[in-house]
Amino acid sequence: AQTVTQSQPEMSVQEAETVTLSCTYDTSESDYYLFWYKQPPSRQMILVIRQEAYKQQNATENRFSVNFQKAAKSFSLKISDSQLGDAAMYFCAYRSAEKLTFGTGTRLTIIP
Amino acid sequence: GAGVSQTPSNKVTEKGKYVELRCDPISGHTALYWYRQSLGQGPEFLIYFQGTGAADDSGLPNDRFFAVRPEGSVSTLKIQRTERGDSAVYLCASSPSGGTEYEQYFGPGTRLTVT
16 A cells, blocks of 8 residues: 655745755555645645656746655655745645545745 | 535534535536545545446445435535544545546535534
8 A cells, every 4th residue: 555654744934935845655556646735724635736757857836846756755845935825734645546645744834 | 617615614413423515526527536634634535436436435434434426426425323533624526537647626625523
């Protein structure tokens, strides 16, 4: 079974600075997708960024980028120029079939 | 356009009671998913529908949990003889079709509290 581990329960960053959230996963499969979701207090999960395992190039979406290390089974999220609206729970997730497998999340606080 | 909606937003029930949670997917989405998010945890998969049929119900914790999607759109998650351990946020997601290339769009969830 696949597992996803987020070892940072909480992180904080100064507004406009850069922060990196860590994620590791375990799988025996070679073809899969990885995701970062944001969950604000409204509870709705919002997709931040996705990475296909077969792509060597790291995904980027505006201020969000990932560092995908397939051999190490590591998938970190970097947020540049942090904004107050980035404050939320962030979940790393794995998908190889229909279901998503999530980590336990990292609560990100933005310090004004 | 309208996103995934879930009703009720919050539900408080007594131990032993029956509850129904409703999910309205995005119009035209054939794939629908239910997840359960306990306090301090990430969401955990419960069940996946493709059209009207449950294609994967491996995440349902026991036979007190059941879900239906009779017309291939709205889905209802049913919990019998609720227990305090069932307290959680129940999230629904829909997707244009099954397949890993399609994004799952989540609703705001129903917070279930069993007293």
